[in-house]
Amino acid sequence: MTVEVIGFGLAGACVALRLQEQGVRVRVVDDGLAGSTLVAAGLVNPVAGRNFEPSSRVQDAWDEAEAFYCDLDVTLWHPLPIKRLWRDEKDRAKFERKREIVSPWIESVDEEGVTWNQGGWLETARFLTIARERFCKNGGIISRAQDEVDQRIWCTGSAGLIRGEFGEVGHRCAKGEILTVKICDWNEKRILTKNGWLIPLGGDLYRVGATYDWDGLETGPSDDGRARVEKILRGFTQRDFEVMDHVAGVRPIIHRSEAVVLFKEEKGWMLNGLGSKGVIYAPSVARDLVEKVISEAELSG
Secondary structure (H helix, E strand, C coil), X not given: CEEEXXXXXXXXXXXXXXXXXCCCEEEEECCCCCHHHXXXXXXXXXXXXXXXXXXCCHHHHHHHHHHHHHHHCHHHEEECCEEEECCCHHXXXXXXXXXXXXXXXXXXXXXXXEEECCCEEECHHHHHHHHHHHHHHCCCXXXXXXXXXXXXXXXXXXXXXXXXXXXXXXXXXXEEEEEEEECCCCCCCCEEECCCEEEEEECCEEEEECCCECCCCCCCCCHHHHHHXXXXXXXXXXXXXXXXXXXXEEEXXXXXXXXXXXXXXXXXXEEECCHHHHHHHHHHHHHHHHHHHHHHHHHHC
């Protein structure tokens, strides 16, 4: 069986590698842009959002993701504690109501906030480089689309959703802007979250974000976006900072950042909608999809 994977961002890379693990011949069709993966922060947070809701099946997905990325290169994955700072007293009261539900991830609670015992970030841009190297080393082919394939899997992210490649798939793609800043001698080693997030990269560098814009998806970094991210940063520190980089990307969102897998007879399979939680879920969702593709091929064969 030969499978054509269209797109080589986070989703496409995971699907292509999972197919190779099962001995499937794989050809990738890729424009080299990789969508939001190239600029994504790669934040991994088991209890994200304002309402202290653990992500669905997060522990199993987390364990699988960590093993998958570390198998490629252990230095891609940076485990760090996450300090979730209180927004106000109502925010803390909300946490107390959810304390039992989130207890597996609580390391400590104090007057500043709650520290989760799991957290981290993935070097997403470097992941794509290493994934491509592994894919090609294992006999994968990167080429233009061709007619003769047994199956296609579309992993085209927000661009594919906006183009309507799979028909009327409803989506709420959101542009996000991120800053990389230099803050000398701060020495903050934890990931901080509040009305946004801050990730320590090492060497006085920190990544800060992110905005959510539902309109103007075609635009890149903006002055307004930069101002809003700087405001997020000021929620963590009043220290002087220097902006080293400013990027923007569009998150592929269909339903609450939950991955969606669809099949259409005339098109093949689609994996999309990973959104802001994609780093956690991409490896396990890709594995599930590959199992479906192989199983249906065996049944039809």
